[in-house]
Amino acid sequence: MGIIKTKNLIYEYIRRDDEGNVEDIVKAVDDVSINIHAGEFIAILGHNGSGKSTLAKHMNAILNPTEGTIWVDGKDTSNEENIWDIRQAAGMVFQNPDNQIIGQVVEEDVGFGPENMGIPTKQIWERVEESLKAVGMYKYCKFSPNKLSGGQKQRVSIAGVLAMHPKCIILDEPTAMLDPNGRKDVIRAVRALNDVEKVTVILITHYMEETIYADRVFVMDNGKVAMEGTPKEIFSQVERLKELRLDVPQVTLLAHELSRQGLNLPAGILTTAELVEAMQKQGYLRA
Numbered sequence: 203m204g205i206i207k208t209k210n211l212i213y214e215y216i217r218r219d220d221e222g223n224v225e226d227i228v229k230a231v232d233d234v235s236i237n238i239h240a241g242e243f244i245a246i247l248g249h250n251g252s253g254k255s256t257l258a259k260h261m262n263a264i265l266n267p268t269e270g271t272i273w274v275d276g277k278d279t280s281n282e283e284n285i286w287d288i289r290q291a292a293g294m295v296f297q298n299p300d301n302q303i304i305g306q307v308v309e310e311d312v313g314f315g316p317e318n319m320g321i322p323t324k325q326i327w328e329r330v331e332e333s334l335k336a337v338g339m340y341k342y343c344k345f346s347p348n349k350l351s352g353g354q355k356q357r358v359s360i361a362g363v364l365a366m367h368p369k370c371i372i373l374d375e376p377t378a379m380l381d382p383n384g385r386k387d388v389i390r391a392v393r394a395l396n397d398v399e400k401v402t403v404i405l406i407t408h409y410m411e412e413t414i415y416a417d418r419v420f421v422m423d424n425g426k427v428a429m430e431g432t433p434k435e436i437f438s439q440v441e442r443l444k445e446l447r448l449d450v451p452q453v454t455l456l457a458h459e460l461s462r463q464g465l466n467l468p469a470g471i472l473t474t475a476e477l478v479e480a481m482q483k484q485g486y487l488r489a
Contacts, residue, residue, distance in 0.1 A: 203276055205370050205402050206238040206261055206292070210270035213256055230256040232425035233270070240369065243396045243403045245413035245433075248422035249447045257422070258374045258406045262294040275369060290319070292370045293363030297378045299355035308350075308358055309334070309343040315366040326365075333361040336399060337391040353377075353384025357391050364395065370402040371395065377409060385409065410437070410451045414472040421446060438470035453477050 213231040218224055230253045238244050248254040259265040260272050263279040275291035277284040296302060305311025309330050316326045334340040337357040347355055356376055363371055373392065377385035389412050396403045405412060413419050419436045421429035423446050429436055437443070440450050440458045450458070457471040457480070466484050471477050481487040 203273060204237040204239045206272070206274055206404070207236070208257075208260070208270065208272045209235050211235070211257070211260065211267050211272055212269040213253075213260065213265060214268040229425050231260070231267075234425070234427055236420060236427065236430075238370075238402065238404065240402055241396075241400050242417045243393070243405070243415065245405045245407060245416035245419045246422060247407065247410070247413060247419060247436075247448060249408065252422040253425035254406050254422045255374050256425075258294075258372050258404070261370075261372045261404065262292050263288045264294070290366060291368055292372060293366055293368035295356070295359050295363055295371060295373045295376050297375045299352065299359040302359045302362065303347045303355060306346060307343075308339065308345050308347060311347060311358060312343075312362045312365050315362055319366060329365040329367070330361075333365040334358075336364060336395060337361045338387075351384060352380045353387040356380065356384070356388050360388070360391060360395070364399075364401070368401070370404065372404045372406070374406045375408070376405075377407070377412065385412070408448075410449050410454075414451060421448070433472055434470035436470075437472060 211231055211234040212229060215228045215230050216224055217226040234257060246254045256265065260267065260279065261274060263285050266280050272279050274288045277288055279288055303311050305314055312330045312333055313326045316329050331340065334343055337360050339354065339357050339361060342350065342354065347358060377388050380388065392403055392405065393415055395401045407413065414433045416433055419431060419433055420427050421436060428446055437450050437454045440455065443450055451472060453474050454471055457467050457477050461467045465486060467480050471480060478487060
């Protein structure tokens with residue numbers, strides 16, 4: 203079993219009127235079965251309302267399934283006795299870092315989680331230092347979070363989760379409120395956690411460029427997994443992604459359009475370097 207596994211997972215939002223009568227039932231997650239292995243970098247894509255954030259909230263036991271099962275680190279999330287262990291194994295980072303930062307000083311905020319876990323003081327400060335270094339924020343340890351940019355705050359939020367030594371970090375659209383530079387900084391930090399620290403990363407996003415280094419990509423639509431594969435496999439299907447109301451990385455779209463104009467280029471080009479190399483190989487550009 204993977205670190206996170208779902209089987210026939212269903213979650214329904216129920217809307218009621220003022221008298222408590224059911225007005226509407228929406229299946230936000232509809233019969234989803236996935237298996238995520240330890241150490242993987244997983245990206246989950248989907249337009250607004252596709253169910254990706256609702257699925258993410260199941261991975262930290264914030265929500266419990268209407269039907270089906272989800273296991274986190276081998277533990278069933280519907281069993282209340284497992285909740286503490288599940289939330290230690292799977293940390294969650296949300297869109298707005300201001301909703302997660304509570305300390306007056308960066309290092310105090312990062313140490314808050316381990317302190318609640320009863321970790322000895324000496325180990326807490328060791329974890330604070332290693333976590334801030336892992337996200338490139340150690341030099342700001344004495345700063346007030348109010349003095350930080352949005353991207354820096356989000357990296358502090360990630361460090362706060364990392365300090366609890368989770369096996370898995372779920373990031374629910376962590377760059378949605380950031381500018382392009384902030385987005386790059388956060389994604390760079392997330393990739394480093396996966397590459398160097400071997401933390402399992404599950405990234406929920408609607409920014410296509412953030413997914414190109416993932417091991418696998420799941421694309422959701424109407425609560426279901428509509429596509430699954432490597433980034434190259436997913437982004438080779440430009441027309442299918444358009445049907446699902448999703449964009450593709452700009453360089454992928456450029457290569458796709460050039461291919462439609464008759465250039466012999468491979469499908470699923472993800473980076474500018476790949477495009478240049480492919481065009482040089484075919485003699486369209488000089489090396």
